[in-house]
Amino acid sequence: MRIHHLNCGTMAFGLVDHCLLIETRDSLVLVDTGYGLGCVRDPGKMLGVSRFVLGAKLRESQTAVRQIQALGYDPRDVRHIILTHLDLDHSGGLSDFPEATVHVHGPEFRAATATPTFSERLRYRAQQWEHGPKWMVNEVEGGEDWFGFTTVRDLPGLPPEILVVPLAGHTRGHVGVAVDSGRGWLLHAGDAFLTESSIDPEQPKTPFFVKLFESGAIVGDAHRENQRRLRELNRAHSHELTIINSHDAAVFARLAGR
Ligand SMILES: [Zn+2]
Numbered sequence: 001m002r003i004h005h006l007n008c009g010t011m012a013f014g015l016v017d018h019c020l021l022i023e024t025r026d027s028l029v030l031v032d033t034g035y036g037l038g039c040v041r042d043p044g045k046m047l048g049v050s051r052f053v054l055g056a057k058l059r060e061s062q063t064a065v066r067q068i069q070a071l072g073y074d075p076r077d078v079r080h081i082i083l084t085h086l087d088l089d090h091s092g093g094l095s096d097f098p099e100a101t102v103h104v105h106g107p108e109f110r111a112a113t114a115t116p117t118f119s120e121r122l123r124y125r126a127q128q129w130e131h132g133p134k135w136m137v138n139e140v141e142g143g144e145d146w147f148g149f150t151t152v153r154d155l156p157g158l159p160p161e162i163l164v165v166p167l168a169g170h171t172r173g174h175v176g177v178a179v180d181s182g183r184g185w186l187l188h189a190g191d192a193f194l195t196e197s198s199i200d201p202e203q204p205k206t207p208f209f210v211k212l213f214e215s216g217a218i219v220g221d222a223h224r225e226n227q228r229r230l231r232e233l234n235r236a237h238s239h240e241l242t243i244i245n246s247h248d249a250a251v252f253a254r255l256a257g258r
Contacts, residue, residue, distance in 0.1 A: 001161060003181055004071065005256040008034020008064045009089060012055025013209075015247040017089055018255075019064055020188055021071075022179060024159050027079035028068070030100070031177045031188050032246065036063050036093025038128070045127050047088055054089060065096040080158055084190030084246065085174040086112040088125040095131045102133040103155055105166065108173025109137045111218075120218065123171070142166045146178065147237055149229070167192045167230075169223025170214075178241075185241035193227050196248050201235035 002023040009017030017034035039046040040058045047056065060066055065075045075097060082103045083091055094102060112124040136157075142150030142165070152164040161180040168174055170191040178187045193199055194213055198206045206214070217223035234243050244251050 001181055006067050007252055010057045014249045016249045016252045018246050018252045028077045029080045030078050031082050032084055032090045033064050033093030036096045038095050039092040050088055064093045082177050085171045087123050091128050094128055094133050098131055101136050103136045105173035105175045106137050106139040111172040147233055167226045169217050169219050169226050171218050187241055187243045189243055189245050191246050193245055194247055196251050199231040199234045204231050
């Protein structure tokens, strides 16, 4: 399967919004959406004051829909979107793909739509899904073993080479997405870690300001434990899998070849 790496949003400190566009046999699959056209055109509505906190630099050319067109594809061929979570910097482009099935983990869907706490109301933005996406809410917590992680296989409509890996912590239903590219596995771990030095197998290190950001994790214990497990996964299996995340610019540059 061909995998394209797209940066669908630049933010403060040079952070990127690393999304994947996957070509399967019969359709395109997007992993996270970044910021969409609605965010560029009406940032107050789609992002609220959080856009200032994140330092979002909104550009139409950086939206997933415009990048997909620039690659020569028809955005209507994006039949599936898999979201690592529903934070506003990950789901801002949903309305650009109204026909796509949107796969989201059950605990995440409920946190964002049914029972958001006060702090969760600051990170989730209901305006991003007021168009009524075709939700596919996954209620399976995972069972099959994948490098020691439980995973959810056989997502409706998706090929078996694409797995969901529950990685709760950053948010209640945060997940990673693993893709068997044919030349090894790629695990998009979303916001389970913010800088790759955190999962360095030799000398893991999380800078102080990154720790500050990470202290916003909804379930702190789970976040720390999953980061530890990802570090262990990286140490033991880096020869057969590549772990990436959403916001590390160096990781994106390496994978995108830029
Ligand atoms: Zn994020």
